[in-house]
Amino acid sequence: xxxTEPRQDTMILNMGPQHPSTHGVLRLLVELEGETVIRLQPDxxxxxxGIEKTGERLKYQQVITLTDRMGYLDNxxxxxxxxxxxxxxxxxxxxERVKWIRVLLxxxxxxxxxxxxxxxHALDLxxxxxxxxxxxxxxxxxxxxxxxxxxxxxxxxxxIGGLANDLTPEFEPMVREFIGYMRGxxxxxxxxxxxxPLWVERTKxxxxxxxxxxxxxxxxxxxxxxxxxPYDMRKRAPxxxxxxxxxxxxxxxxxxxxxxxMCRIREMRQSLRIVEQAIDGLPEGPWRIDDxxxxxxxxDEIVQDMEALIHHFKLFTEGLKPPVGEVYQAIEGARGEMxxxxxxxxxxxxxxxxxxxxxxxxxxxxxxxxHGGLIADLVAIVGSIDIVLxxxxx
Amino acid sequence: xxxxxxxxxxxxxxxxxxLDVVHFRGEVSLLIRRDQIVDVAKFCHDDxxxxxxxxxxxxxxxxxxPRFDIVYHLTSLEYMIRLRLKVQTVxxxxxxxxxxxxxxxxxxxxxxYDLYGVEFSSHPDLRRILLPEGWVGxxxxxxxxxxxxALPRPKSDKWVE
Numbered sequence: 317x318x319x320t321e322p323r324q325d326t327m328i329l330n331m332g333p334q335h336p337s338t339h340g341v342l343r344l345l346v347e348l349e350g351e352t353v354i355r356l357q358p359d360x361x362x363x364x365x366g367i368e369k370t371g372e373r374l375k376y377q378q379v380i381t382l383t384d385r386m387g388y389l390d391n392x393x394x395x396x397x398x399x400x401x402x403x404x405x406x407x408x409x410x411x412e413r414v415k416w417i418r419v420l421l422x423x424x425x426x427x428x429x430x431x432x433x434x435x436x437h438a439l440d441l442x443x444x445x446x447x448x449x450x451x452x453x454x455x456x457x458x459x460x461x462x463x464x465x466x467x468x469x470x471x472x473x474x475x476i477g478g479l480a481n482d483l484t485p486e487f488e489p490m491v492r493e494f495i496g497y498m499r500g501x502x503x504x505x506x507x508x509x510x511x512x513p514l515w516v517e518r519t520k521x522x523x524x525x526x527x528x529x530x531x532x533x534x535x536x537x538x539x540x541x542x543x544x545x546p547y548d549m550r551k552r553a554p555x556x557x558x559x560x561x562x563x564x565x566x567x568x569x570x571x572x573x574x575x576x577x578m579c580r581i582r583e584m585r586q587s588l589r590i591v592e593q594a595i596d597g598l599p600e601g602p603w604r605i606d607d608x609x610x611x612x613x614x615x616d617e618i619v620q621d622m623e624a625l626i627h628h629f630k631l632f633t634e635g636l637k638p639p640v641g642e643v644y645q646a647i648e649g650a651r652g653e654m655x656x657x658x659x660x661x662x663x664x665x666x667x668x669x670x671x672x673x674x675x676x677x678x679x680x681x682x683x684x685x686x687h688g689g690l691i692a693d694l695v696a697i698v699g700s701i702d703i704v705l706x707x708x709x710x
Numbered sequence: 711x712x713x714x715x716x717x718x719x720x721x722x723x724x725x726x727x728x729l730d731v732v733h734f735r736g737e738v739s740l741l742i743r744r745d746q747i748v749d750v751a752k753f754c755h756d757d758x759x760x761x762x763x764x765x766x767x768x769x770x771x772x773x774x775x776p777r778f779d780i781v782y783h784l785t786s787l788e789y790m791i792r793l794r795l796k797v798q799t800v801x802x803x804x805x806x807x808x809x810x811x812x813x814x815x816x817x818x819x820x821x822x823y824d825l826y827g828v829e830f831s832s833h834p835d836l837r838r839i840l841l842p843e844g845w846v847g848x849x850x851x852x853x854x855x856x857x858x859x860a861l862p863r864p865k866s867d868k869w870v871e
Contacts, residue, residue, distance in 0.1 A: 366849060532761070534762065653764060653785075655783070657765060667769070709840060
């Protein structure tokens with residue numbers, strides 16, 4: 317895999333694909349001179365499942381289940397990105413209440429994803445207790461999701477034209493309790509890590525990614541914002557009603573591992589702000605559109621009304637049929653620009669279904685962040701870009 | 711600036727290279743001549759502020775000639791606008807690589823090569839990325855045989871010391 321001949325005084329080290337600090341199945345080929353990394357080559361594809369190919373065989377509404385499995389730590393964001401792309405292709409707009417609920421869920425999901433990142437990242441660098449705390453908090457978000465959709469992770473809750481169901485009566489008190497609880501917990505993480513000399517020593521000035529390099533390599537999300545580039549689609553190109561919410565875009569200065577850590581920690585607070593605004597101002601109204609060519613009729617109507625039955629039958633056998641064309645819709649995922657490229661040829665199945673995975677491009681910049689660091693820094697850097705291999709390999 | 715203005719600027723600068731402009735759902739797609747894609751990409755990057763390559767992928771139109779579309783999604787971080795460029799190619803006809811303009815294209819072009827078998831000329835490291843090296847065929851092609859795939863075998867069945 318390493319294309320040129322190695323030098324005689326260096327060592328080639330194979331890290332992964334099952335190394336615990338690679339957060340999945342990622343193989344890294346490292347050329348070492350003593351403890352210094354002089355060359356690095358990521359080798360991906362161990363989790364390739366051909367999801368894009370599978371997607372071309374499914375109807376538009378069935379593809380949502382696949383998107384859940386790509387970025388499995390922030391699956392509602394994946395669903396949202398796909399559903400927005402599909403809605404753009406079909407040409408429908410959803411009610412205000414749906415938009416607000418989607419934003420609320422997306423931000424909860426962002427917190428949940430950042431919690432997994434913080435826990436595993438801290439674990440890599442030896443802070444075991446943070447891992448326990450983070451997963452304790454994440455469990456509360458999973459409980460909310462379970463209450464809402466019946467499933468803890470692969471929710472498939474956001475649907476084309478609306479949602480799978482209205483909010484449950486327990487949802488609002490659960491979310492309110494979580495916001496209050498979580499604010500204090502973020503302070504706790506900061507107390508544990510932000511000024512911890514061991515943590516700062518390991519992460520400051522490590523894995524520096526310059527802004528120009530980050531842009532050129534297509535990095536996005538906290539990885540590019542830590543380098544000082546204000547690229548946040550929620551603010552710059554609002555979708556799903558983000559223009560109604562008040563929040564700050566968090567930027568770093570140096571683009572090192574510490575800045576990426578700080579960005580995500582502060583982003584969690586901003587996400588909680590958005591969740592609070594969304595739950596306070598949640599508009600009343602329908603939770604899906606009333607177009608029988610796009611969303612199925614209610615079950616009790618199907619058993620009484622012939623026309624409803626036909627609509628249901630047509631929708632599930634033929635699928636919804638968008639016009640011929642292509643769209644690209646991106647949202648700000650937990651890791652960066654999460655985009656879906658859909659090509660329609662007028663049938664009920666996408667002719668081309670492609671996902672722009674933020675982790676794929678962030679991981680590509682790993683050698684640029686490494687340049688001459690120690691092998692121990694490599695673990696910190698891989699942790700700091702927060703990759704999900706299901707998304708990288710698809 | 712808007713994507714429409716970018717499209718107009720491109721048409722003015724490269725009258726022969728821009729073959730078609732399509733507007734759909736507020737998005738602008740331009741069909742570019744294959745041999746001029748690098749010049750067009752450079753112009754987009756340097757003069758039209760499209761410094762960010764969001765995505766690079768391909769579409770296989772099995773029955774059409776030319777068969778493959780290579781699709782570039784460009785983003786201008788300055789104006790937060792997107793532009794879609796397209797290049798058409800046939801089997802065995804390499805597309806000039808845009809890695810010299812956007813570093814992000816490196817892995818994306820490798821992925822297209824891996825899954826579609828479209829080659830990119832002057833790419834620094836064109837080899838398979840997601841599939842193992844000995845894999846036969848390109849699975850994202852519409853005519854890919856999806857059953858009875860012969861998996862790549864290890865080089866020797868015997869254990870070699």
